[in-house]
Amino acid sequence: MASHKESIIREPLVTGKDITYAKVTEDVLFPVENKPNKAWWIGFTVASLGACLWVFAVSWTFWYGIGSWGLNKTVGWAWDITGFVWWVGIGHAGTLISAVLLLFRQKWRNSINRSAEAMTIFAVICAATYVVCHMGRPWMALYCLPLPNQYGSLWVNFNSPLIWDVFAISTYFSVSLLFWYTGLLPDIATIRDRGKGWYRRVYSVLSFGWTGSVKTWQRFETVSLILAGISTPLVLSVHSVVSMDFATSLEPGWHTTIFPPYFVAGAIFSGFAMVQTLLLVTRKVLGLENYITMFHIESMNKIILLTGSIVGVAYITEFFIAYYSGGEYEQYTFLNRFIGPYWWAGCMMYGCNVLMTQVMWFKKVRTNIPMSWVLSIIVNIGMWFERFVIIVTSLHRDYLPSSWAMFYPTWVDVSVFIGSIGVFFTLFLLFIRVFLSIAMAEVKLLLKEQSEQAKRKELEEGHLEAEKTAFYKKNLIKFDSVEVSEYENA
Amino acid sequence: MSSTKFILGLFDDPDDMMHGIDKLQKNSIPIYDVYTPMPIHGIEAKLGIKDSRLGYAAFMFGCLGGTTIFILIYYFLVHDWPMNIGGKPHFAVPDFIPATFEWSVLFASFGMGFTFFYATHLFPGRAPRVMDFRATNDRFVIAIDAKGNIPHDDITNLLKEAGAVEVKHNDRKYVSYE
Numbered sequence: 001m002a003s004h005k006e007s008i009i010r011e012p013l014v015t016g017k018d019i020t021y022a023k024v025t026e027d028v029l030f031p032v033e034n035k036p037n038k039a040w041w042i043g044f045t046v047a048s049l050g051a052c053l054w055v056f057a058v059s060w061t062f063w064y065g066i067g068s069w070g071l072n073k074t075v076g077w078a079w080d081i082t083g084f085v086w087w088v089g090i091g092h093a094g095t096l097i098s099a100v101l102l103l104f105r106q107k108w109r110n111s112i113n114r115s116a117e118a119m120t121i122f123a124v125i126c127a128a129t130y131v132v133c134h135m136g137r138p139w140m141a142l143y144c145l146p147l148p149n150q151y152g153s154l155w156v157n158f159n160s161p162l163i164w165d166v167f168a169i170s171t172y173f174s175v176s177l178l179f180w181y182t183g184l185l186p187d188i189a190t191i192r193d194r195g196k197g198w199y200r201r202v203y204s205v206l207s208f209g210w211t212g213s214v215k216t217w218q219r220f221e222t223v224s225l226i227l228a229g230i231s232t233p234l235v236l237s238v239h240s241v242v243s244m245d246f247a248t249s250l251e252p253g254w255h256t257t258i259f260p261p262y263f264v265a266g267a268i269f270s271g272f273a274m275v276q277t278l279l280l281v282t283r284k285v286l287g288l289e290n291y292i293t294m295f296h297i298e299s300m301n302k303i304i305l306l307t308g309s310i311v312g313v314a315y316i317t318e319f320f321i322a323y324y325s326g327g328e329y330e331q332y333t334f335l336n337r338f339i340g341p342y343w344w345a346g347c348m349m350y351g352c353n354v355l356m357t358q359v360m361w362f363k364k365v366r367t368n369i370p371m372s373w374v375l376s377i378i379v380n381i382g383m384w385f386e387r388f389v390i391i392v393t394s395l396h397r398d399y400l401p402s403s404w405a406m407f408y409p410t411w412v413d414v415s416v417f418i419g420s421i422g423v424f425f426t427l428f429l430l431f432i433r434v435f436l437s438i439a440m441a442e443v444k445l446l447l448k449e450q451s452e453q454a455k456r457k458e459l460e461e462g463h464l465e466a467e468k469t470a471f472y473k474k475n476l477i478k479f480d481s482v483e484v485s486e487y488e489n490a
Numbered sequence: 491m492s493s494t495k496f497i498l499g500l501f502d503d504p505d506d507m508m509h510g511i512d513k514l515q516k517n518s519i520p521i522y523d524v525y526t527p528m529p530i531h532g533i534e535a536k537l538g539i540k541d542s543r544l545g546y547a548a549f550m551f552g553c554l555g556g557t558t559i560f561i562l563i564y565y566f567l568v569h570d571w572p573m574n575i576g577g578k579p580h581f582a583v584p585d586f587i588p589a590t591f592e593w594s595v596l597f598a599s600f601g602m603g604f605t606f607f608y609a610t611h612l613f614p615g616r617a618p619r620v621m622d623f624r625a626t627n628d629r630f631v632i633a634i635d636a637k638g639n640i641p642h643d644d645i646t647n648l649l650k651e652a653g654a655v656e657v658k659h660n661d662r663k664y665v666s667y668e
Contacts, residue, residue: 021627163589164589164592193627204617209611226548230595233591234595
């Protein structure tokens, strides 16, 4: 490999001194090969309590039926579909990071892709449980599939976006699972080869017998690239189809042609916020500051800012079109978001998603870890309210004022939602314990060219333009994992 | 006759390992395989390994998936039980597109994925054929079949000259078997 040198003005993707291939393995596998620390146990206990609440609330729903939720004749769809769309949206960032950023050759994805993909899988699991739960009789889920039956056969209606959604979500889940697990194979092999006894045997089965020979790697890279290529349109199709669940209806507030791109942007927006929420904690608790650097955090914040602004433009477009269409029902629906009884939900939606994220134009905010974390939570809240506003606020005042109603969630609604967050975090915490939070093999690819030490060596060798060197050093100031003082003489 | 089955050159740097491959090839010593903890770009060309044909497999499987679901939907909605929905055509092609697309992607992914596993002999429970345990961690390993490649000392020296941090003469092909 004739390693070419990357321009010095690019920020390092791996920081720290004496980062060798062995050190990467040690650092990343530390939480896997050792007993978990206190922070992990606290997190895991809280999360599994949430998961237990979920099991209880879902069992309650199955036993007593959907009547235990707060739905009424006017608002027949509320927290369930809100939660579903919220989780599916969160899932999108994983695919975006692993697939779209791979196609764009964004190498900073290498240290965040595996945990983002895991997040996708767990978020889609949470979303799928909503679909099954809201059927009330979970075995009815089979009727979503075009299976021969005793009614004729009466087939599912392929003209309906709800059936497209069954196909889109199930394909998305299975393809993401394949992408994620194939990517994990080389790293599982590393755990296997370092282990002993039963530990090795378990990881040996999980590793599929990976060896890392030339042909294996070559095929692995082909598979990754093609999967990335076909996952990209797939991920766009999934949330487009989710949006068509609404957009193909005649409901004011839903019947909007802008919905597919608007939902996709919103999905990436909320997904990146969730990645940020998770990784800021993970990097701190597992001590991965050298791999998930300030550059990663800032880049993700930039994507949050961009997608948040796209969402903002979509909001404005919706309002403009409602005005411009001249349709009074359409106009009332959008006005109702501010002057109706759900004005506070509207304020949460527009405030959290558009106004709050605009502070990310400031570099000080983008590179501030506590603020980034708080903002990522705000985005998660805002995106939940977006779906709530679109669904409940549009439904609760329909064409007939005599049927206008409010939606009041019951404890079952609330518990299913809080519980699903518990399920998500339980799965994620188990993942970083059993597998690994960072794709080692892919980070190792960065060491020779994109790491801080490689760039430092280049600096010490000289032969670089002073202007570029100064630019590089200036960029290092924001990194919390770099000792800038060491660079004064370099 | 020595009992050495395989000679392994262990490198701690991928560039040194590539240099090692050059040296061996210059001396007409055939390389059995190379094991690395990460993909090495450009190594296939050097070792004369053909491009992967998995892309063709993915394309064929994708076509199969799309065709399958399209035919199925046609059978369901046009042939077996056409529904009168406001007098609209039964053969409403635009409505068939989302599911057709999804199954094209589904078949392409899994078809290619399983072809990869099949061709590379990867499946859960397969005994890993490891020549050196550090090849998945921090060592870049060139494996040379010892049979017919003598004298072994010359190979050792060549590898060392190229920058190998360690040269192993293994009596067993795979160290992972118990």
